Amino acid sequence: MDYQYIGKDIPVNDSRAKACGQLLYAADLHLSGMLYMKLFLSPVAHGIVRSLDVSKALALPGVVTVLSYENTPDVTYNRGRVRATEEAPDQETLFSRHVRFVGDRIAAVVAETPELAQKAVSLIQADIQPLLPLLTPDQALAQDARSIHEKDGVVRLPQIGYGDYASAQGEEFSHHTSSQRVSHIAMEPHCTVADYKPASDRMTVWTATQSVFGARSAIASILGMPMSHIRVIKTPMGGSFGCKQEMVLEPLAACAAKMTGRPVMLRFSRSEVMLCTMLKHPLDSHIKVKFSPQRTITGLQLSCRLDAGAYQTVSPDYADAISKKLSWVYNIPNVEYHAVSVCTNTPVSGSYRGWGGPECALIMENMMNAAARRFVMDPIELRLRNILPPYATSRINNFSLGNLPLEDALLLGRDRFGWEARKERLARQDRSGRYLRGIGMALATHTSGYFPRRGDWGTVVVKMEEDGSVHVNCNVHDHGCGEVIVFRSIVAEVLSISPDLVDLPEGDTAYNALDNGCYTSRSIYVLGRAILDASNLLLEQLKRNGSQLLGCRPEDLSHRDGALFVTKQPQRRCTYSQIAYYVADKGTEALFVSHTHVPISNPGPAAAHFAEVEVDTYTGLCRLVDYLAVHDVGKALNPALCRGQVGSALQQGLGLVFCEELKLDPKTGRAMNADMQHYHVARACDFSKIDTLFIEKPDEEGPFGAKSVGEACYVPVAPALIAAVNNALELELSDLPLDPPRILAALARKEREKEAVTP
Amino acid sequence: MNFFQPTTLPQLAQCLAEQAGPGCHLIAGCTDFLPQRNGTPWDARALISLVNLAELGQIRQENGLVSLGATCTHTQVEGHPLVRQYFPALAQACGSVGSTQIRNRGTVGGNVGNASPAGDLYPVLLVLGARGVVLSGNQAVRRLPMEQLVLPQGALALEPDEAIIAFELPVPSPGNLNAFVKLGERTHVTIAKISLSASLTLHEGRMEQVRLALGAVARRAFLSSSSSALEGKSLSKALLPELFDALSREVAASIPDRPSMPYKRQAVRGLADDLLSALLHQARDVSQQP
Amino acid sequence: MIINFVLNGRPVSRDLLPQRRLIDVLREDFCLTGAKESCGEGECGACTVLLDGRAVHSCLVLAGQLEGHAVTTIEGMAENGELDVIQNAFVEHVAIQCGFCTPGMIMSAKGLLLQNPDPSEEEIRIALSGNICRCSGYAQIVAAVQDAAKRLREVGKA
Known part of the structure; x- marks a missing residue:
């Protein structure tokens, strides 16, 4: 199919403004009379504030007010809740007397300048009675985390699965994987501006959120305001990766605005982002898998433990999400899944790119790679014996996974990466030298929306202006990865007009219909399809009116470059603008379409990743040599942006595997590296060329056949890298991160074991 | 707060005489000063900024000495022909400090003056036999060998009214090789976990007057006794096991209680290997010169 | 104190507290919000500007140190709306x-x-x-x- 705009590398919308530094993010906003808010955080991991002295802070000229648990609503909420009817543990309040981690909110200063707010915070004194901190899930489980929360300190999911693991036949293989606390490090630190007008009781909030309706819901319930009095507007987002999914800043800034009657900006520093928003869950998992003599899986038993941090927030749901993905890649007749989400006196864990998918893949793919070594089998071969065929049904939740080309991904990747040739080359490498190389791979899939879970839909309004340009209204939350330009390209493709003529502002509760927000990689698949359908409806309306104008039947018309023409007599034509004026003059309808799309499928985008790494056995440092990501995207609507997503996935995956970890002092629970000088992420010099191969077998429902990619591409990265390290070192490492000390320690252990066997 | 920006040495001396003491800071590139204060409501009684004192930004050769002004940036030092000619170790160390932006702004005086255990320049200047030139409030100038400039605990051995204004390095004798290698958590933009600096003279194929310094494994970088693993030997990779063994024992002894000790003790092998490579590389270049 | 420097090619003279950071001066006093703050300690580079033609972190330069120097920000790159x-x-x-x-x-x-x-x-x-x-x-x-x-x-x- 030859498209005008779909499949083309069109720059992200606002690229030019971004290149000039003109695009305003939330922290760049300046409202007249705006105040600045700064939090006063708990210095201890667990305690009760006996007394709070804010008098010195209040006495500082320029300080407007101090908020604390003493003068703000004592409403418990769950920061992850998008709609009030969602069941989730309510454990958090705006400010707390019972502080549950180093960084928990006790109070906040609102002042005329950020510097004054900061200074005033340093003048607040809290007398805190320390309580015994429970810093690890083991410590917390021993007493059911009751000292942290009266209720739901520990959430055990009911057993999930199907079949009967115990009766499955075959050789049992056990494996263990764990991973660490990681920060998203979106480049834009969180910022919210709230403006409250007391006379009219109206609140406007500008914030880089993944869900304007979620933010509105939280503010309404905590401050007790009608939703119609609150308007939440999404600002340009400097990256999220899940860190701007939960409602952390919005209720705080709104509360301060309401108390002062003035606009308030709450902007987190990098260290506050790392401590006071969310982190990726520390994960501990044990898996048992039974393999038949043909090395097909007959059963799987998995138990996962998530460290939720001080509040459960989304963690129970997250633990549940891991189970969903267990039946999406391999054909497993019997599955038994146990999970527990444990509160500890540590920073809060929450949404992170992939939502359980990367955790599931980390566990499963580490296990598959380890099993392949045990069976002395090629890891691709082991997978080929176990993968689901196209149009397989997910045994959990019972829905079709779509055309799911797992085999294509494996075979195309094997060829493109030169897997066999590399294997031979590496088998011949000199193992006595300083540097060792290895290759590894991992296979995965992911969601393209919520289906079959209820409550996923997309509502769109498309209208044509008199000059033939188009306005689209849809609850879009672009994280910075380019959804807006892709949506504009979809409209442009349908109507055959330049994407530049399509305006598509993002999430705004005042204008958009209710919608969940940007979760679970649903945007392209669900909202994109809604936009496609709505654009087609507008085209129909144009043709109906155009046929009146041109004196023909609508079906006689074709369209191209902003005009309709009679297919067989192209000289008989009229522009969209002429139709728009015709319709306006007619005065009986508007070129305006409102459409709701409800998805009826949720295909799993298949992905196979292949890595070659080099390990410096003297220092334990690892270097990425080559990387191939094979992605079934259905249709790459904008290949450059798809490749951008893959690069970003690798950026975060390299961090997870090799260097990123928020470390807490094991005695005090205080973060030891909550700043970027001590928390290291991958930089330009850490990358080599990344090869990306797209499989474009169109999905039936996605717009132009597209499936999701943004989270899917992060899912297999870590296990592929780990496998490459293990292949290089002939080891079985699966506790992250594989930082230099851990690698050298493992090599030393191996050396000692070898010495022990050789007399 | 008072802000001073002297443009001549006498002006600097006057500032030091009048302002020095608690609450007064000498600043230049601020690449350590400001990160240390990030997110805190900091204040000072007086700041004396050295960046507009042109004389401190110069590199020149006089009477067998190369003089580096204290506010020369890492970028400036790394690329300077005199440094490249005589002191590859210094060029390597300056080139490995932080990022481009940090190297463009951070200064050699600041790097030594902050006396961080992980500071890259002190051990290099130490093996190169440099002296710090110090100006005091009464306009007197004194010169201190590096080991006297920085105290063993890691603090500067200066009076409050004194400032480092330059470093003087003796022009090396013919046959001198010097190199700097470091190990961080990544290849660039990294803080040293360990660094190794060396200076030696190659005489008839043998290494003499070997000076090695280990950085980031004690409060202050120190001259390493592992130099004996090289002294009098001919330069080759065959020395690796012996050098590694010596360094490893030295690292273990200097930080016996630190959790990072087991790792550093092993990883110093990579540094020893890198050092020998760098020296061999230089020796080849030297022997190819006419 | 009055500080004289060149900003995006134009000489400027402003009364500024010398201990303020360049990034704050640019964003607050000159409404040049192109330089972004992401770490505040010279690690992320989002606030990079040119000082006398060299890339530096605007979060690590003090206003007092600008006297006589030239700063170029992202806003100074485009000429008459034409991108560089x-x-x-x-x-x-x-x-x-x-x-x-x-x-x-x-x-x-x-x-x-x-x-x-x-x-x-x-x-x-x-x-x-x-x-x-x-x-x-x-x-x-x-x-x-x-x-x-x-x-x-x-x-x-x-």
């Missing part, structure tokens, strides 16, 4: 996603090309290693800088 060669290359190579790192990244690229008009890929990667991008894996950014360097060499100016 580097800015255009970033747009065309789809090297811009969320855009938060972009101004700093472009200023680092500018600083590099002023010093080294014909950098190797390795030199570009090292020069940009002080700027973190979490959205792209850097491939498109490196390609954009390579292309900009080529175009600048063709017209003979950096």
Whole structure:
């Protein structure tokens, strides 16, 4: 199919403004009379504030007010809740007397300048009675985390699965994987501006959120305001990766605005982002898998433990999400899944790119790679014996996974990466030298929306202006990865007009219909399809009116470059603008379409990743040599942006595997590296060329056949890298991160074991 | 707060005489000063900024000495022909400090003056036999060998009214090789976990007057006794096991209680290997010169 | 104190507290919000500007130290609304996603090309290693800088 705009590398919308530094993010906003808010955080991991002295802070000229648990609503909420009817543990309040981690909110200063707010915070004194901190899930489980929360300190999911693991036949293989606390490090630190007008009781909030309706819901319930009095507007987002999914800043800034009657900006520093928003869950998992003599899986038993941090927030749901993905890649007749989400006196864990998918893949793919070594089998071969065929049904939740080309991904990747040739080359490498190389791979899939879970839909309004340009209204939350330009390209493709003529502002509760927000990689698949359908409806309306104008039947018309023409007599034509004026003059309808799309499928985008790494056995440092990501995207609507997503996935995956970890002092629970000088992420010099191969077998429902990619591409990265390290070192490492000390320690252990066997 | 920006040495001396003491800071590139204060409501009684004192930004050769002004940036030092000619170790160390932006702004005086255990320049200047030139409030100038400039605990051995204004390095004798290698958590933009600096003279194929310094494994970088693993030997990779063994024992002894000790003790092998490579590389270049 | 410096080619004279950071002065006093704060300690590069033609972190320069120096920000790159060669290359190579790192990244690229008009890929990667991008894996950014360097060499100016 030859498209005008779909499949083309069109720059992200606002690229030019971004290149000039003109695009305003939330922290760049300046409202007249705006105040600045700064939090006063708990210095201890667990305690009760006996007394709070804010008098010195209040006495500082320029300080407007101090908020604390003493003068703000004592409403418990769950920061992850998008709609009030969602069941989730309510454990958090705006400010707390019972502080549950180093960084928990006790109070906040609102002042005329950020510097004054900061200074005033340093003048607040809290007398805190320390309580015994429970810093690890083991410590917390021993007493059911009751000292942290009266209720739901520990959430055990009911057993999930199907079949009967115990009766499955075959050789049992056990494996263990764990991973660490990681920060998203979106480049834009969180910022919210709230403006409250007391006379009219109206609140406007500008914030880089993944869900304007979620933010509105939280503010309404905590401050007790009608939703119609609150308007939440999404600002340009400097990256999220899940860190701007939960409602952390919005209720705080709104509360301060309401108390002062003035606009308030709450902007987190990098260290506050790392401590006071969310982190990726520390994960501990044990898996048992039974393999038949043909090395097909007959059963799987998995138990996962998530460290939720001080509040459960989304963690129970997250633990549940891991189970969903267990039946999406391999054909497993019997599955038994146990999970527990444990509160500890540590920073809060929450949404992170992939939502359980990367955790599931980390566990499963580490296990598959380890099993392949045990069976002395090629890891691709082991997978080929176990993968689901196209149009397989997910045994959990019972829905079709779509055309799911797992085999294509494996075979195309094997060829493109030169897997066999590399294997031979590496088998011949000199193992006595300083540097060792290895290759590894991992296979995965992911969601393209919520289906079959209820409550996923997309509502769109498309209208044509008199000059033939188009306005689209849809609850879009672009994280910075380019959804807006892709949506504009979809409209442009349908109507055959330049994407530049399509305006598509993002999430705004005042204008958009209710919608969940940007979760679970649903945007392209669900909202994109809604936009496609709505654009087609507008085209129909144009043709109906155009046929009146041109004196023909609508079906006689074709369209191209902003005009309709009679297919067989192209000289008989009229522009969209002429139709728009015709319709306006007619005065009986508007070129305006409102459409709701409800998805009826949720295909799993298949992905196979292949890595070659080099390990410096003297220092334990690892270097990425080559990387191939094979992605079934259905249709790459904008290949450059798809490749951008893959690069970003690798950026975060390299961090997870090799260097990123928020470390807490094991005695005090205080973060030891909550700043970027001590928390290291991958930089330009850490990358080599990344090869990306797209499989474009169109999905039936996605717009132009597209499936999701943004989270899917992060899912297999870590296990592929780990496998490459293990292949290089002939080891079985699966506790992250594989930082230099851990690698050298493992090599030393191996050396000692070898010495022990050789007399 | 008072802000001073002297443009001549006498002006600097006057500032030091009048302002020095608690609450007064000498600043230049601020690449350590400001990160240390990030997110805190900091204040000072007086700041004396050295960046507009042109004389401190110069590199020149006089009477067998190369003089580096204290506010020369890492970028400036790394690329300077005199440094490249005589002191590859210094060029390597300056080139490995932080990022481009940090190297463009951070200064050699600041790097030594902050006396961080992980500071890259002190051990290099130490093996190169440099002296710090110090100006005091009464306009007197004194010169201190590096080991006297920085105290063993890691603090500067200066009076409050004194400032480092330059470093003087003796022009090396013919046959001198010097190199700097470091190990961080990544290849660039990294803080040293360990660094190794060396200076030696190659005489008839043998290494003499070997000076090695280990950085980031004690409060202050120190001259390493592992130099004996090289002294009098001919330069080759065959020395690796012996050098590694010596360094490893030295690292273990200097930080016996630190959790990072087991790792550093092993990883110093990579540094020893890198050092020998760098020296061999230089020796080849030297022997190819006419 | 009154501080005289050159901002985006124009001499300015302002009464500023000397201990304020350049990034705050730019954003608050001159409404130049292109320089972004992401770490505040010279690690991420989002606040990069040119000081006398060299890339530096505006979060690590004090206002008092500007006397007599020249600052160029991302806003000083485009002329009469026309994007600079580097800015255009970033747009065309789809090297811009969320855009938060972009101004700093472009200023680092500018600083590099002023010093080294014909950098190797390795030199570009090292020069940009002080700027973190979490959205792209850097491939498109490196390609954009390579292309900009080529175009600048063709017209003979950096």
